[in-house]
Structures are given as structure tokens and as C-alpha cells.
Amino acid sequence: MANNGQTETAALVAILGERAAVNVRLALIADGPQWRLHHGQITLDDNAPLKERAWRYGTGSFLELCLPGTTIAALLKGDEQDVQGFHVVSPHPLSSTASVRRLRGQEEWSRLTTPWPRTEWTINRDTSVSQPSHDLLVGDGPSFLNFDQALSAFLYQRPYDHTTNRTDLWRIIQPQRAGWFQKITIGPDLLTVVVDGEGLDGAVLELSWAADNQARPLDGADTHRFALPGGLAHDSLLILRRKDQWLDWRSFPAPAHGRARDASVIWEQPGPELDLLLANGEGQHLECKREVPEGESRKKMLKTIAAFASQDGGTVLIGVRDDLRVVGLPEGVNVDKQILQVVGMIRDNLEPVPSYETRVIDHDGKTVLAIEVSGGGQMHAYRDGQRAEFYVRVGPNTVLARHHEIAAGFQQAPVATTF
Template sequence: MTASEQVDVDGLAELVRGCEDVRARLVLVTDAEGQWRLYHGEVLLDAPDLDTGGEETWLYPAVAFVARRLRGWVVADLLRGKPANIDRFRVFADQQWTHAAADDLHGNQAWTGRTTPWPRTEWTIRRDSTDYRNYGVLVGDTSHPSFLTFDQAVSSFLCRRPHDSRITVDQLWRVIQPRRGAWFRKVTVAPDRLTVDLEGDDLDDVVLELSEPAGSWRLQVEGADSYDFDLPEGLRAESLLIAHRGGKWLDMRHFPAAPYGSARDTSVVWEQPELELELLLADGEGPRLECKREIPKGDPRTRKKMLKTVAAFASQPGGGTILFGIEDDNLEIVGLAEDQSADEQQRQIVDMIRKNLEPAPACHPRVIKHNYKRIIAVDVPGGNQPCAYREGERLEFYVRRGSSSIFASYREIEEGFRLHPGTV
């Protein structure tokens, strides 16, 4: 993702107004006067292949979730702070900011609960982070579900992730525009080559480039097809695969295939899993990687050491990854004992996390085989809200400093709750 750029909200509104219709998902809440106000609006300018469900309305006493195809001019008026009539709702949206942040994201890049197979540009306008109300339990009827908290309902409605307490929404607006000129449908990493399955609506003059510290290789694109890069010595760490034209990138992948702690990039297929493990270990333990020889069992001190690292990863942007089956002092790949099945070992890790951390992060364990040795990698997503380790009646917060997980300071804890009110 490139660094955010600031764009004028009026210019963004004109872009939306130019669309005959758009797909919108709106979260509405009532104010003190009983008027419906926009809490969050997600707008897709052109995404027919993105599953966002059909038209629907979830209505609760003080909260409503509305999914509709709307005229572009209706959403443009809301972006400018003008009220609009949407079915039974008279919706008010304050124009708090004159500028929006614009971010370019590559294909299969996860960002605040959304992933798309193709690259996209997203414009976001942040909401006042202090604006929080407790709406209590949301009880649905036969047409829509019930939720324990407002945040869980938002997660389910926007991200199709029911009861995922790791998803928070701090934007007033999120406008998404696909960029499908050229994009990678699949990238296959083999021991001696890299294969790109390229798709796109405009592939004229597109160049495919694989760049690594020792050099780069380029292929001229001749249409939607599969393209091979021969790699006699295998894929090197910090390689960059990029499609570009006229000095502008269209899609890209950076290796290792996915950032620590994130959901796996489903477009990247590793035909040699050992290579991914070597790339993960290339820089050793640090702010986003922790290694453990074995899964902690009886010793509560060993278990707590692992869990406080998970809490630290979950509380920082980008999260982190824990590798089980790796000596932490010299990074020797020793593998896990196979007296239990891999499924049992993964469940054991996830159960420890769920029972001891609040809120429990949605970890993603997976098995990596290396020379017939079993390694379990646990990817911990992070950055959405503070995560605590429960020690009896006490909640302990941790941060990552280098390769250590240490107690968070009062200032760091206060800052975490200021950015994410109503959590934990």
C-alpha cells in the first residue's frame, strides 16, 4: 500500500456523482433528537464480482444497517453533508472533514476487514474517535440476526464475519474503486521458477518485472496469460513482483508472500513450503516474529510467556507470527513432536488463546512441512484494539520491543483505549 494522499472531499463527491448507481452499505444510529445519522458508509463504485450480499435492512430500536443500490448523486450529497431520503430513513451525515485519505492497495491485500482479488483505490474519511455509545444487545427478528454488541453487528454486516470482535470501524466513509487494468489472479512459487497468471481489462504496454536485491527481470505482456520467471537459485528474500505501465504500478506482490500476522494471501501458491519458512526466518526473531521449540503444556510460566507475546502482537499494527517447532536461541528447525495430530495441536494453541486473552484475537494456525518436520505457524492479526492477558481478576497489557514482549506503560494503554473506545 502506498502512503496515504489527501484529496478534496468535493472532488471525491464529484467522482461518485458521475456514477449512475453505486452499491452502498450504511450503518445508521439515532441521535438525541431521534434522527438517523450516518455512523459509517461503505461505497463500491464498480465491483460486480465482490460478494456484498443483496439489498437488505437490519432494523433495531436505535440502530439500522442498510444495503442498497443508490444513485450516485444521493451518496454524493451525503458526502457533502446534505441529508438524503433512503427508503424509510431520513439520513443526516455531518461533513466533518474537507479532505479524504486516498490509498492504493494491491490485489489480495487485507485492510480493515476487506480483501479483493484485484487492486483498488480506497478513500476514507475518519469519524470522531470519541463518538461511542453502548447500544446493548441487538435483538433481531426473523429477517435479521441478533448480536451481543454493536461492534459485532457492524463486523457481520460489513465484513461478513459474524461475532468477530477484532473488527472495528473508525471511518465515517469508505469509498472503494476497483483497478482492474492488470492484476495477478494467481502467483505460483516453485523451487526454480515463479509463474504469474495475469488478468486484466487493459493490458497494452504492460510490463511484468521480478526484482530482487541482485537484479531484475522483465517480460513484455502480450495479453491475459501465464508468464514464467526462471529462478535457478530459487526466489530470494525481499523480491518484488510488479506489473507496471508508464511509471505507475498496476499490481504487485512482495515476498514473503504475506505480512506477519495477516490472513494468508490466497492468490499465492507455494509449491515449496520450505521456501516460505526460510523467508520468514530470514531476519530472525523481532517485532513481528517469535519462535518456540514446542507448544506450552504444563508449565504456566511458559504458557504465559507465549500468551503475552500473542497479546502484544494483537495490540500492534500488522500483528505478528509465532512459529512452533523452532529453537528460539539459534532458529534451528527441530519440528514438533508427532504424538498428537496437527489438528489437535492447532486446537490446543487456539484454545489457550481464547481462554486467556480478552478480546481473543482471530488467530490463523497452519502447518508448514520442512524436511519431514512439522512446524505450526500462528498468524496473529493486530492493530484493531488493545488485547489483554487475564491473570486472575487482573488484565495485563503488553507491547513488543524488538524480540521481547514487555508490560505496556500507562500512556500506551491509555492511547490504545483512546483510539478504540468501548473495547475490552
């Protein structure tokens, strides 16, 4: 089964029309006496809890409710419908196809993550249609600075982030709970996985790597263990499948700069992992600091983080000397306060704030703080007073970006659009 493709909109209309009821979230823009649909999010899940909500403002409104499948099918076709006192119209022309994407468990896409795999269909709207105003929203609901902030809070309970904006008119989500990984723990010599699901008969759990693989049939939800005499091999793949169809999967690349982690994987082998990160020394993707820096040294570290974020990511290790000797954070320091200090430094000095993760690593009784910075495909500036400075990484050095490097960085940055 392909992970990406196209589905006819008419097929989705038929699926929705056959359902007695559908949970839906609607974002509407006032358009004279009627309300124009700006974004609709449909969940095809009979077990999903529904919390009915209605935020009503003069220029925009947000509804979460359960509607007959025929009503949602009509809206998807572009037919006008009366919904809870709102005369709702869809912008035209509507696309005849929807993009479909199949996602594994714990995979984030457009600000949404679920423990189980899911299938998502999206139908884009015509970007030439007028967009929401940027006026304050004050009315029968929480107050917001503008429509975009209200939409992000309503859908995701998260602050607005222009880098994740999309142009969906409709987003249809269908959970796939036949089989999924509830929890994965990786130790020095053992991988433990908790498998859950509603349709595991005939499924196979397999751990594969370059030199070999282990596979075992399943007959229901259970905990399974794979022996790792030599540790987890690089580029291993853990997959739950039925015949040639995957139900869920995780891959485990070698430790690398800016590696994103998911909540279902618990690593219990931080020592070997740190050794691998240090194997090649400081360079394009690694910077070491003896302790949380002050003064000019702090500026240098922040410039390096900006450079990592502006390119393809990197890791700053605090508690490691320049000669790669692991000395750990100073004794007696409060690690949580050290993390808050670093988070505050990044928030106050880098624009936009990059995507990063802080982790505490215990290495032979010494505590190391890792700042794993993801490359985001856009330039990030170090703010020195009113001046914004851009940096890149050249080998083990952080240097001011040249004009053509800055221009190239902005050209490849994703275009900001509204929901």
C-alpha cells in the first residue's frame, strides 16, 4: 500500500454520506449574511470523544460538533448547508481530488500526532479567495489577537506557528488501530516493544538490519523482546505487518545531529550513544562546551545554534571539553535550572526560535546536557540588540553567513500561508 497518493473527492463524499454521524470542526469566516468555510477537520472515528464547542465572533466562528454524514458530504461537494444557525457556503472551485497520506504511529504532520497510525486526506482551497482579517477576535469565546491564533488554539491547543501553516480546506483523519506500537524500550542488549491493536491475528513483528532479521507471528496484544547481543544495529527497522501491508513501524538510524525522537521510544543506552556522537570530534554538526557559557562564550554558542538551525542541524553537548573528554556538568548544579537557562537564552536571542530538544545524558556517572537542533530549511538569526546576524557552520567553526548564503537560505524557506 502506497503511503502517498490521490483519492477522488467523490469517493470521500460517498464514504461520508454512508455514515450516520461524523465529528467535525469548522472554522468559518463571516461573508455578508452567510458564513464561508475556511477550514474543516473531520474525524472518522466512532470511538473519538466529542466536546461540543462554539466560539462566535463578529468576523469568524469556530464550531466542534457531531453532524449527520449527509450534511458533511454535502459540504464536501460544495453545497450550502445550515449548521447550528450558520448558513455555511464552501469556496469554489472545489478540487476533484484529495491528497492522501498514510502515517505511522507517533508521526507528527501539520501539528498533529497520534499514538496509532492514521490515514489523512486533504483538499486544498483556492488561495485566491480572500483570507481572514487580522482584527482582534472578541466575543462569545476566548479572545485572540487574530483569526490564525484562534484557529491554532481551537484545533491543536497550541500557539500559532506560521512555519506550519497549510492551505487545507478540508482535512479528514481516519485512525488505523489494527496494530500499533504502544511503547518501545531500547537497552544495551535488549529491545522491548509493547504491541497493541484491534486486528493482530495473522500479524508478524519483525526486527531487520543489514546483516539479519528476527520475525515472530502474533496472536494478540502483548509485550515482545528481541535480544541484542551486539547492541541495536544502525539503520534497524522494527515493523508490524500483515503479509505485504505494514500496520506500524519505526526506524533507528545511527545517532546523528538534529535527530528527532518520538515519545514511544525510550533509550536506555545513553553512554554508547554519546560515544558515537563524539567519535568524529567537533565539526559541521557537533559543538562541545565545558559548562553553560557566560558572556562572549554564550554568544558564540547561540551563534552556533543559529548556524545549525539554518543548515541541516547539529548538537551542542554541555559537559564535554574541547578535547572531547566527558567531564559532566559541575557538581551541585541544578540540572533543571541549567535547562531553563539554555531555553531562555535561545528564546531571547534567536529569531525565529529554532526547533530543538534538550536531553540529559548520564555517561559513566557524569551528567551531560545535549541540545539537539533540527535543520528547518530556513535562516535563523542571532539578535544582537537591534541587529540580526546570520551564521553558517564551516567544519568546526561558526562564521558569518555571506550575502549569497543568506539569500539562498531565504529562497528555500517554506512560504508562509494561512490555514
